[in-house]
Amino acid sequence: xxxxxxxxxxxxxxxxxxxxxxxxxxxxxxxxxxxxxxxxxxxxxxxxxxxxxxxxxxxxxxxxxxxxxxxxxxxxxxxxxxxxxxxxxxxxxxxxxxxxxxxxxxxxxxxxxxxxxxxxxxxxxxxxxxxxxxxxxxxxxxxxxxxxxxxxxxxxxxxxxxxxxxxxxxxxxxxxxxxxxxxxxxxxxxxxxxxxxxxxxxxxxxxxxxxxxxxxxxxxxxxxxxxxxxxxxxxxxxxxxxxxxxxxxxxxxxxxxxxxxxxxxxxxxxxxxx
Amino acid sequence: xxxxxxxxxxxxxxxxxxxxxxxxxxxxxxxxxxxxxxxxxxxxxxxxxxxxxxxxxxxxxxxxxxxxxxxxxxxxxxxxxxxxxxxxxxxxxxxxxxxxxxxxxxxxxxxxxxxxxxxxxxxxxxxxxxxxxxxxxxxxxxxxxxxxxxxxxxxxxxxxxxxxxxxxxxxxxxxxxxxxxxxxxxxxxxxxxxxxxxxxxxxxxxxxxxxxxxxxxxxxxxxxxxxxxxxxxxxxxxxxxxx
Numbered sequence: 118x119x120x121x122x123x124x125x126x127x128x129x130x131x132x133x134x135x136x137x138x139x140x141x142x143x144x145x146x147x148x149x150x151x152x153x154x155x156x157x158x159x160x161x162x163x164x165x166x167x168x169x170x171x172x173x174x175x176x177x178x179x180x181x182x183x184x185x186x187x188x189x190x191x192x193x194x195x196x197x198x199x200x201x202x203x204x205x206x207x208x209x210x211x212x213x214x215x216x217x218x219x220x221x222x223x224x225x226x227x228x229x230x231x232x233x234x235x236x237x238x239x240x241x242x243x244x245x246x247x248x249x250x251x252x253x254x255x256x257x258x259x260x261x262x263x264x265x266x267x268x269x270x271x272x273x274x275x276x277x278x279x280x281x282x283x284x285x286x287x288x289x290x291x292x293x294x295x296x297x298x299x300x301x302x303x304x305x306x307x308x309x310x311x312x313x314x315x316x317x318x319x320x321x322x323x324x325x326x327x328x329x330x331x332x333x334x335x336x337x338x339x340x341x342x343x344x345x346x347x348x349x350x351x352x353x354x355x356x357x358x359x360x361x362x363x364x365x366x367x368x369x370x371x372x373x374x375x376x377x378x379x380x381x382x383x384x385x386x387x388x389x390x391x
Numbered sequence: 392x393x394x395x396x397x398x399x400x401x402x403x404x405x406x407x408x409x410x411x412x413x414x415x416x417x418x419x420x421x422x423x424x425x426x427x428x429x430x431x432x433x434x435x436x437x438x439x440x441x442x443x444x445x446x447x448x449x450x451x452x453x454x455x456x457x458x459x460x461x462x463x464x465x466x467x468x469x470x471x472x473x474x475x476x477x478x479x480x481x482x483x484x485x486x487x488x489x490x491x492x493x494x495x496x497x498x499x500x501x502x503x504x505x506x507x508x509x510x511x512x513x514x515x516x517x518x519x520x521x522x523x524x525x526x527x528x529x530x531x532x533x534x535x536x537x538x539x540x541x542x543x544x545x546x547x548x549x550x551x552x553x554x555x556x557x558x559x560x561x562x563x564x565x566x567x568x569x570x571x572x573x574x575x576x577x578x579x580x581x582x583x584x585x586x587x588x589x590x591x592x593x594x595x596x597x598x599x600x601x602x603x604x605x606x607x608x609x610x611x612x613x614x615x616x617x618x619x620x621x622x623x624x625x626x627x628x629x630x631x632x633x634x
Contacts, residue, residue, distance in 0.1 A: 129599045167468040167594035186471040197465035197594075199457060202395070213392050214470050237461075 118142050119164065119259070119291065124173035126163060133159050134315045136173075143178050143258075144289035146305050148296060148323075150381050151312035152388050157295035158194055160312070161261045164293065165191040178291075181258055187215070190252035194263040194295075196244045200237035204247060207236055211251045220254035224280060228273060242269035249277060253284060260284070260292045266301060274301055281305065299377040306377065311384050319359075319384060323377065330380045331361040335370035346386035357383035392472070397484040399457055400450055404488055407446040414438045436500040440508065443492050447512040448540075450485040451519025452532035459527060465594035474589050482520065489516060514574055515540055521581035524588055524597065525604050539577055542612070545619045547573035552626035553618070563630060573615075580611035 124137040133156040141147055149157045162168040164175060166186050177185045198207055208220060228246045230239060239247065245265050252260070260281075266274055278301055284290055285305070294302065309326050311319035321329065333339050333356045338347070342358040349355075357379075361372070375383070417434045421427055458464040467477065489512060497504050519536040526532040551569030554560045560568055584603035593600065 128595055162465075162594055165469055167465050169591065169593055184471045186469060189469070191469050193465055193469075193594075195462060195465055197463050197469075198461070199395070199463045199466070200461040201457060202461075206395070210392060210395050213394065214472060 118178060120174075120176040121164075122174050122176070124163065124175070125171045126159060126168065127171060128159075132315065134163075134170075134173075137315060137317075139310070139317065141291055141293065143291055145307055146285065146292040146294075147308045147310055148294055148299065148302070148306045148377075149310050149312065150296060150385075151318075152385050155312045156315055157312060158263050161191065161263055161293065161295055162193070164259070165189055165193075165261050167191070167193075178258070185259075188255070188258040189261060190255060190257035190259070191261045192245065192248050192252065192263060192265055194265055196241065196248060196265065198236050198244065198248065200235065202236055203232065204230055204234050204236060204239070205232035207247070208232075208251065211254075215255060217254060220251060222250060224250040224253070224276065228276065241265075242273040245269050245277065246273055249280060253280060256288070258288075258290055260290055262292070262294045262296075264296055266294075266296060278302060278305075299381065303377045309377070309381070311381070313388060326380060327374065327377075329360040330357065330375055330383060332357055332373040332375055332379070332383075333370050334373065339370065340364075344387075345383045346390055357387070359383070392480050393484065395457075396480050399453075400484040400488050403450045403453055403485075404446055404492075407442055407449055410442045410445055411438060413441075432500070436496075439496050439500065443489070443496060443508070443512055444515060446492065447489055447515040448519045448533060448536045449529075450489065451516040451521075452523050452526075452536055453529055454481050454485070454520050454523035456523075456529060464592075468592065468594050474592060478586075478589055486516070489513075510570070510574075514543065514578060517578055518543075518581060521578070521585040521608075524585060524592075525601055527597070539581075539612075542615060542619070543573050543577050545623060546576065546615050548626050549573075549619050549622045550576070552622055552629060555629075563626070563633065576611065576615055580608045584608040 119139075119141040121137060121139040124134045124139075126132075126134045137160075149160065151157055159168065163170060166189070181188045199210065202210065204225065208222065208225075212218065212220060224246055228243060230243050230247060236244065236247070245268075266277060269277065281292070282305065285292065292305075294306075296302065299306070303323075306323050308322055309319065310317055319326070330345070333342075334353050335356060336354065338344060338354075339356055339358060341364055342356075342361065345357045345359050347354060347356045357375075414431075414435050417429070417438065418431050421429045421434070455464075458467055472480075490509075493505075493509050493512060496508075515536065518539045519532065522532050522535050522539075526535055547566060547569040549569070550572040551560065551563060551566050554568045554572070555563050581604075584607045587603035587607070588600055591600065
């Protein structure tokens with residue numbers, strides 16, 4: 118279990134977290150979401166150890182103690198790598214640091230990345246695949262993936278997700294993904310954590326969330342339910358409610374199930390409207 | 392990792408070695424136009440020393456150049472490598488090349504080991520390295536190094552004068568105390584600020600992490616400037632009287 122306790126963090130004078138707490142059981146696949154700038158990437162960077170909390174602790178599972186970074190695979194939205202190195206040099210550098218003889222570069226070869234190409238010459242998708250390939254060679258116990266999936270093309274995205282599924286089915290790896298686009302990864306996700314102003318506003322298993330968030334199509338706002346956000350059309354209005362509870366007042370209205378993208382859009386839409 | 396740093400250091404050296412092109416040019420210039428009678432070996436020794444100074448400053452100032460230029464700081468910090476090791480791996484190859492060049496100069500120029508030159512080169516290198524994380528632009532960093540080096544020379548005279556006034560040295564020409572004191576007074580706060588920043592280095596804008604420079608290096612630098620302004624004139628006057 119990764120345990121975050123009383124986490125405080127700020128960029129200079131701008132506070133992002135003030136007493137944040139979170140537990141992530143080993144092997145769980147979590148989606149971290151929220152409006153832009155809410156601190157998703159910051160939280161991933163704190164867990165990855167590239168940012169330091171001003172106060173508070175991040176406790177890693179027993180198997181990761183000592184040097185947790187050895188067992189963390191972190192793909193940041195910046196896709197930070199030595200851009201002036203060639204792919205071969207970048208891989209050699211990675212092998213040197215992690216004391217590996219070589220890495221299985223099947224994925225790199227499959228995606229037509231040449232060893233002599235400079236990293237800066239690669240597309241975002243190729244760079245993501247290179248990064249993923251290097252990270253998979255570490256046999257990580259914790260994968261932190263920032264918003265990179267939606268910036269790569271459909272084929273590479275499929276390759277990326279297939280590799281992810283292969284890793285998850287092979288070992289109990291904990292995954293924390295920050296994302297705003299979910300249709301590709303929805304089937305993988307077990308838990309959704311929605312951040313708001315440095316705190317957790319929603320933290321539910323995905324199935325529970327799907328039970329609790331519904332779209333109600335009705336001429337007037339549903340009575341007795343909390344409306345997250347609403348959309349008005351000339352002929353009807355749509356109300357996104359959470360938590361949804363069946364009541365007799367909803368007899369003549371249409372209740373629609375939502376997918377994860379729609380659920381998160383409802384929450385985020387509500388935040389922007391507020 | 393060491394391999395990459397050696398490669399980076401050699402690339403910096405390659406850029407500095409361009410300066411050696413001035414040796415044949417200077418010789419031709421002297422033979423064809425100036426006719427001052429400079430020997431080839433004199434031009435060679437001077438230009439080689441200048442190359443050493445350039446490399447010391449440039450390789451120090453560009454210690455984190457690849458991380459800044461390649462936006463790879465976050466990647467570097469995500470690796471299971473301690474900050475101390477990062478600094479040592481970066482400094483080691485550059486120092487090895489610098490020492491090798493200094494040794495080569497001693498052999499090629501045919502002089503005894505020039506320890507004073509080595510001291511100056513090391514001072515220059517470490518001052519430049521201390522600024523490498525704080526200043527983004529290599530050019531501004533280089534100018535900063537030149538400023539600190541000039542300050543070092545002025546303050547070493549000033550501090551020798553103060554030591555002479557206090558009776559700690561018998562003569563103003565005995566500069567050793569001044570050199571050591573100036574070296575410590577300038578280098579120590581910058582080096583301490585550098586190490587403090589590195590120890591807490593994070594993947595956030597570097598300008599948000601420069602507090603040790605403002606709190607430690609800048610005040611001590613201002614103290615040195617104050618000492619120069621206050622005593623350097625008196626030092627010059629005393630030197631004038633002696634001459």
